Amino acid sequence: MTNDHCSLFNYSFMKILTLKKVLLISAFLGLILVLVTILSITMGSVKVEPHRSISILLQSILGLKGAGTETEKTIILSLRVPRVLLAGLVGAGLSVSGAIFQALLRNPLADPYILGVSSGAAVGAIVAILMGLGTLSFGLPLASFIGSLLTILIVFYFGRQEGKIHPNTLLLAGVIVSSSLSALIMFFLSISQREELRTIVFWLMGDFSLSNYQAIRLIFPYLLFAFLLLYAHARQFNLILSGEESALQLGVNVERLKLISYLGASLMTAASVSMCGLIGFVGLIVPHSVRLIFGPDHRLLLPASALVGASFLIASDTLGRTLFSPVELPVGVITAAFGGPFFIYLLRTRKVVKTL
Amino acid sequence: MNTFNFIQAAISHNLKDPHSKALEPDGLSPLLAIATQSSGARGLIFLFVLLTFVLFHVSVSYSASKTFKDEVGREVVVLFPPKKIVSLAPNITEILFSLGLDQEIVGVSIHCNFPEKVQSKVRVGSYISLDFEKIVSLKPDLIIATGAGNTRDMVERLERLGFPTYVIFPKNVEDVIRSVGHLSQLVGREKEGVEIIQEMKRRRERVVERTQGLPRPRVFLQIGEAPVVTVGKNSFADDLIRLAGGDNVAGNEKEMYPRFGMEEILKRSPEVILISSMNPGGNYQKALQEWSRWKTIPAVKNGRIHLIDSDLIDRPSPRIIEGLEEMARLLHPERFKR
């Protein structure tokens, strides 16, 4: 080939995804995320002048002391910022794992909870609440994380046949385990007392009000690592969508890819859910919306889903806590209320999936 | 202590002999200087000492904190007496108002509805969801929570934000009386607290006396419609029923709010049915109608079905005694004429 010196420009008629495009679009989405974040930090049930909120934020990042009363600083730095950060992380985590599950299971209906991870986390949390372990500082997140880990292992065990992961078997195992755990959850609800019931139901609806920096420090490196691991295989996710045999003959180690994606996405979901309960819709709508706008190539889909998911969940949480102040709407209600119609709009203007 | 020094120095400075050379603006030297002067100064010394003594105590009690142990065993350090208090539950709000506080109460929960004055208060959230921002902006000296409703996570969060939080956890009438005592100490209204406690005890004794020796009717207290939920061994209402001279048919159930099927109720054959209602004035016909199918129950047959205000029998506040009296009236009408 004599064309090694040609630049990609000559091939721009092909309109394929290049690194430059990924970076540009990511930067654009990143900018939106930053704007949403800043906006959210200025909003809350107590009025703090936006310029003061921003200056408090900047000063704390840059390590300066200065403007803002103690009260304002507490509100901004101890309440709003950790909440927004955690919502962003969870939004990104759920969106990326949703996209991965859709690729792994080759099913557009897949979301992060389809394989029972969320039900396992819920059972773990409920057991902790009923046993009074919710008292320990990390009792609840730890118990729900353990619950989801166990579920991941159980589903994995049943989803394998002859040492290979079969997406449909996995899906079936996941759905059955999920249903069984839901029945268990209902049993627990039926024997719970009033106060426990309230706590459980509220956890199930998803809640960011107890966000703190400890939680963020815990899950951020974890999510980052999982994301990088999954992103390194982004091209291979494209291949596996055509079918495993197809991917195999193109040189992909399909079993390893399935294992990595299953574990990576499940653990991302488990971490997210343990921190804040079940928040639905994000993992399903965001990947689909991103795909509708930017295409199915995972090299762009994964980072774009992360950024859009983060913005979406931050915005939803902010709306939830400011719309009917002082009453807080559960964030899951907002994601459904806004996510649903938006997604339907997308469905009507573009096509999601032509056949299943 | 700098304030103290300054006051002392200022006083000494003003009391000094303008012609004396031994003038130093610090510490005790002015005192010594005066003490060594003529004996006419001794009277001044006495006054001076008295003044500083008084001032010392006043400044100390305005800037010192007190440590309390709350009802779940936590140590709470509060600026005493607290001048800005947030209540996270309706019973706490009632107790605080009954102790004579009003201005000091800067925030209440959305469920708080008594007394009338509470309408104007700022709301800071519900049992399951606190508006932390609001609380932070109110800058309270003290937050009072209940173990039956607010979660431990919430309390820890409040502590981490720097707000001393005192948790009460009364489980029966005697506990409520104790809680009133604890809170009265906490907010510096011990005298009012003692009065309330005495009143509560007096009225309780009255009820117990009047019903002594009377046969205890079997009582079923319904607190939920679908499913039917009643009150078990460790609940308030159970305590009330017993004190009011009744026999709670669910009194042996370990669960605080057990669910009963109709079969179970039929089996236990209550003689009086009390229905806890948010709206004791209305709904009576509806309640009657629903129970009228089960004519084998003595309570239904004899028309002894009554509505009772839930705020009175389920809220651990001083008004629980009213609930007790109301219940006694319903269980033993012959002894408690209106």
Next chain:
Amino acid sequence: MIEVDSIFFRYHQDWVLQDVSFQVRKGEFVGVIGPNGSGKTTLLKILYRLLSPQQGEVFFDRLSLEKMSRGEIAKKIAVVAQETYPAFPFRAIEMVLMGRSPYLGHLMFESPKDLEIAKKAMEWTETLPISQRPIDELSGGERKRVYIARALAQEPEMILLDEPTSNLDIHHQVEFLDLVLSLNREKGLTILMASHDLNLASEYCDRLIFLQNGKIYKMGSPEEVMTRENIEKVYGCEVWVDRNPVSGMPRVSLLRKGVH
């Protein structure tokens, strides 16, 4: 190029392939024919190591297939098989670029060289005009050509085809196989095609491997293999075999009941 040495394969209890041995020389266009269930597809799957035989070995250029890595195999052998298109449709150009995957390894994005190769592959298969169309909007024939282009992008030495013409009408069947033939003759690609269409196999293949119940019944040129006796013996039905009047290759005709 390919040497298959006494392979045995089974999925569960019954042997699907028994003692199959043959060679394929570089540049040959070989057809694998046989009734349903004779093991054609299984054999192909073994050739690109989707499956591994329980006994026996396959050698590619004297190297055992088992010892080669997935990536190495992908650079040498490309497969055009029955496809369901992806759950989330990619465009034709993106599908073709996937063929460059074995050469990209850990790299995420294609280089100009990859794009050039893809472009050439699409020129060969005349799929450049449809390069921007999503794969699920293409007709069967167009789709097949895109898959060939993808296979070409792999720069293989050999292409395996599994029932490539099963969903195509006669025009597209011929168009497709003409393309494959040109790849064989002009680019020197070794072709191995599994087909149940005996006449197509006869027209295009240099050599045929006739399978029956997992064993090679006969191997040789179409004239040698496609005789009436062989076909009736293996397929168990009556046929008429003569010569295609234009090409001279053996031609099989069905015989309806009652017509002799």
